[in-house]
Protein backbone atom coordinates (compact mmCIF):
# COMPACT_ATOMS: atom_id res chain seq x y z
CA UNK A 1 0.00 0.00 0.00
CA UNK A 2 0.97 3.65 -0.22
CA UNK A 3 2.41 3.75 3.29
CA UNK A 4 4.60 0.70 2.65
CA UNK A 5 6.24 2.31 -0.37
CA UNK A 6 6.54 5.56 1.53
CA UNK A 7 7.98 3.75 4.56
CA UNK A 8 10.61 2.13 2.33
CA UNK A 9 11.36 5.53 0.83
CA UNK A 10 11.91 6.91 4.34
CA UNK A 11 13.99 3.93 5.54
CA UNK A 12 12.90 1.75 8.44
CA UNK A 13 9.59 -0.02 8.90
CA UNK A 14 7.54 1.19 11.92
CA UNK A 15 10.22 3.75 12.72
CA UNK A 16 9.03 6.49 15.06
CA UNK A 17 9.23 9.91 13.42
CA UNK A 18 9.11 13.46 14.74
CA UNK A 19 7.13 15.82 12.49
CA UNK A 20 8.40 19.40 12.08
CA UNK A 21 6.08 22.02 13.58
CA UNK A 22 3.99 22.85 10.45
CA UNK A 23 3.20 19.16 9.87
CA UNK A 24 2.64 18.53 13.60
CA UNK A 25 0.00 21.31 13.66
CA UNK A 26 -1.87 19.61 10.81
CA UNK A 27 -1.76 16.20 12.52
CA UNK A 28 -2.97 17.74 15.80
CA UNK A 29 -5.84 19.46 13.93
CA UNK A 30 -6.86 15.93 12.87
CA UNK A 31 -6.83 14.72 16.49
CA UNK A 32 -3.26 13.45 16.88
CA UNK A 33 -1.83 13.46 20.40
CA UNK A 34 1.89 13.65 21.24
CA UNK A 35 4.89 14.58 19.07
CA UNK A 36 6.16 11.29 17.59
CA UNK A 37 4.33 8.99 15.22
CA UNK A 38 4.86 5.98 12.96
CA UNK A 39 4.45 6.62 9.24
CA UNK A 40 1.14 4.72 9.34
CA UNK A 41 -0.16 7.12 12.00
CA UNK A 42 1.01 10.16 10.02
CA UNK A 43 -0.83 8.89 6.93
CA UNK A 44 -3.93 8.12 8.97
CA UNK A 45 -4.08 11.62 10.50
CA UNK A 46 -3.38 13.31 7.16
CA UNK A 47 -6.29 11.32 5.69
CA UNK A 48 -8.49 12.39 8.60
CA UNK A 49 -7.39 16.00 8.13
CA UNK A 50 -8.37 15.91 4.43
CA UNK A 51 -11.77 14.47 5.34
CA UNK A 52 -12.48 16.77 8.31
CA UNK A 53 -11.45 19.85 6.29
CA UNK A 54 -13.46 18.52 3.30
CA UNK A 55 -10.45 19.02 1.00
CA UNK A 56 -11.39 16.11 -1.26
CA UNK A 57 -13.76 16.51 -4.21
CA UNK A 58 -17.15 15.00 -3.40
CA UNK A 59 -17.62 13.77 -6.96
CA UNK A 60 -14.03 12.82 -7.84
CA UNK A 61 -13.05 11.52 -4.42
CA UNK A 62 -9.44 10.77 -5.35
CA UNK A 63 -8.82 14.50 -5.96
CA UNK A 64 -7.64 16.66 -3.04
CA UNK A 65 -7.86 20.46 -3.40
CA UNK A 66 -5.47 21.83 -0.77
CA UNK A 67 -4.69 25.28 -2.22
CA UNK A 68 -5.35 27.92 0.48
CA UNK A 69 -4.98 25.31 3.23
CA UNK A 70 -1.87 24.73 5.39
CA UNK A 71 -1.62 21.30 3.74
CA UNK A 72 -1.26 22.96 0.35
CA UNK A 73 1.45 25.23 1.78
CA UNK A 74 3.40 22.19 2.99
CA UNK A 75 2.96 20.30 -0.26
CA UNK A 76 3.54 23.38 -2.42
CA UNK A 77 0.51 22.29 -4.46
CA UNK A 78 -3.02 23.52 -5.20
CA UNK A 79 -4.28 19.97 -5.68
CA UNK A 80 -3.15 16.38 -6.06
CA UNK A 81 -4.60 12.94 -6.68
CA UNK A 82 -4.39 10.28 -3.97
CA UNK A 83 -3.48 7.94 -6.86
CA UNK A 84 -0.06 9.62 -7.12
CA UNK A 85 1.34 9.80 -3.57
CA UNK A 86 4.80 11.04 -4.66
CA UNK A 87 4.23 14.72 -3.71
CA UNK A 88 3.17 13.54 -0.25
CA UNK A 89 6.30 11.36 0.10
CA UNK A 90 8.48 14.32 -0.86
CA UNK A 91 6.74 16.56 1.71
CA UNK A 92 7.15 13.89 4.43
CA UNK A 93 10.87 13.56 3.65
CA UNK A 94 11.15 17.32 4.27
CA UNK A 95 8.96 17.34 7.38
CA UNK A 96 9.70 14.12 9.26
CA UNK A 97 12.89 13.43 11.22
CA UNK A 98 13.75 10.14 12.89
CA UNK A 99 12.89 10.18 16.60
CA UNK A 100 15.23 7.24 17.25
CA UNK A 101 18.02 9.48 18.64
Ligand SMILES: C[C@@H](c1ccc(Cl)cc1)n1cnc(-c2ccccc2)c1-c1c(C(=O)NCCN2CCN(C3CCCCC3)CC2)[nH]c2cc(Cl)ccc12
Pocket residue numbers: 002003043044045046047048050051056061062082083085088089
Ligand atom coordinates in the same frame (compact mmCIF):
# COMPACT_ATOMS: atom_id res chain seq x y z
C1 LIG B 1 -4.70 4.69 0.13
C2 LIG B 1 -4.79 5.94 0.95
C3 LIG B 1 -3.58 6.84 0.70
C4 LIG B 1 -2.69 7.04 1.74
C5 LIG B 1 -1.60 7.88 1.56
C6 LIG B 1 -1.41 8.53 0.32
CL1 LIG B 1 -0.05 9.57 0.11
C7 LIG B 1 -2.32 8.35 -0.72
C8 LIG B 1 -3.42 7.50 -0.53
N1 LIG B 1 -6.01 6.74 0.67
C9 LIG B 1 -6.94 6.47 -0.29
N2 LIG B 1 -7.86 7.45 -0.29
C10 LIG B 1 -7.52 8.34 0.68
C11 LIG B 1 -8.34 9.54 0.95
C12 LIG B 1 -9.12 10.09 -0.08
C13 LIG B 1 -9.92 11.19 0.17
C14 LIG B 1 -9.98 11.75 1.45
C15 LIG B 1 -9.19 11.19 2.48
C16 LIG B 1 -8.38 10.10 2.23
C17 LIG B 1 -6.35 7.90 1.30
C18 LIG B 1 -5.52 8.56 2.31
C19 LIG B 1 -5.28 8.17 3.63
C20 LIG B 1 -5.85 7.06 4.41
O1 LIG B 1 -5.49 6.90 5.58
N3 LIG B 1 -6.74 6.29 3.83
C21 LIG B 1 -7.47 5.29 4.59
C22 LIG B 1 -8.64 4.77 3.77
N4 LIG B 1 -9.41 5.93 3.24
C23 LIG B 1 -10.00 5.59 1.97
C24 LIG B 1 -10.77 6.81 1.42
N5 LIG B 1 -11.80 7.26 2.39
C25 LIG B 1 -12.53 8.50 1.98
C26 LIG B 1 -12.63 8.72 0.47
C27 LIG B 1 -13.38 10.02 0.15
C28 LIG B 1 -14.78 9.98 0.73
C29 LIG B 1 -14.71 9.75 2.24
C30 LIG B 1 -13.95 8.47 2.58
C31 LIG B 1 -11.14 7.57 3.69
C32 LIG B 1 -10.38 6.36 4.22
N6 LIG B 1 -4.38 9.00 4.19
C33 LIG B 1 -4.03 9.94 3.27
C34 LIG B 1 -3.14 11.02 3.38
C35 LIG B 1 -2.95 11.85 2.30
CL2 LIG B 1 -1.84 13.18 2.40
C36 LIG B 1 -3.65 11.64 1.10
C37 LIG B 1 -4.54 10.57 0.98
C38 LIG B 1 -4.71 9.72 2.08
